[in-house]
Amino acid sequence: MNRLEQFKEWLQQEQIDAAFINSSENVFYLSKFLTDPHERLVGVFVFPEAEPFVVAPGMEVRQVKDAGWPYEVIGYSDHEDPWDFVAKAMEERNVQAKKVSFEKEVVTYARSEAFLNLFDAPEIVNAEDRLNDMRVCKSPEEIEIMRRAAKMADYGVEIGVAALKEGISEMEVLATIEYELKKQGVREMSFATMVLFGEKGGDPHGNPGDRKLKAGDLVLFDLGVVLDGYTSDITRTVAFKSISDKQREIYETVLKAELAALEASKPGNRVGDLDSVARDIITDAGYGENFPHRIGHGLGINVHEFPSMSHTNDGILREGMTYTIEPGIYIPEIGGVRIEDDVLITKDGCETLTSYPKELQIIE
16 A cells, blocks of 8 residues: 555544645655745645645646656646635535644644635644654665665765865865765755864754864764655764873763664664663763763654654654664763764664764774
């Protein structure tokens, strides 16, 4: 059963009469059409029985069809109100809705209002709950794309490490990474690439700038690519020229925590336990206050998606789930260490999709 049929089956089971799917990632998931529509409306409208349709700017109608969408595509011009076309399509399908569904987390108030105004005060069900559950376990085709995206992330770190030399700036290394990846066909990064030197790495989400590299710095790389609609996300930390005993202790603690979380990544285990296993190691080493974020996040079409890998998550790991494991220790005056891998839950354990070496490297 394909994704659209699975979603329609859920509508039938929940007696939902109409669904409006608006986020770029879920439009892609259901239709295979990937776009960034900016302020323009793109939506998939799905019903338990009637034929679904896509609404998109007229200049993108051909792309929707080329992506493989077999049903009606309704295009509109910038001077037209797309909701007029939606209302007409609903009328043609004789859709009468007492219960509707849309993505409560991402649909704007204006669009939710426009959708709800098509009906007479319907009950609302959150579509994200079902779509998150559908997306959390990846198909073999999705996994193969994510493997390739992870390899490109590995290559990005390799480029960055090779570019390190005394006096080079964070932004110069960053530019080298992205330029070389684009030469390999990567059109888009998963997020703003991070290259942080020395004390700059003490901020988990620091901003690269003109800081120059010098001996004794830790260098933190955090990057990922978008490939065929799917993302990757890797973090590696290396030392430049030399490393202090304190820096080495921090690195080895983070590595031990990351390996322990990977060891616990098995189907049937509790999601939150991965965070707890890693956090206990870091806390016992005296750095608990220096690990301010969760162990990781779901990974797929979005670089941050369901589930949130925090210690409070009582969900169960299932075969086909993909997520990151990324413990870190951050000390402002010393710098930061984070080690991150992309993880796939297999039948009896896990596979790390990212493979750039994690053993401590001192770059000469």
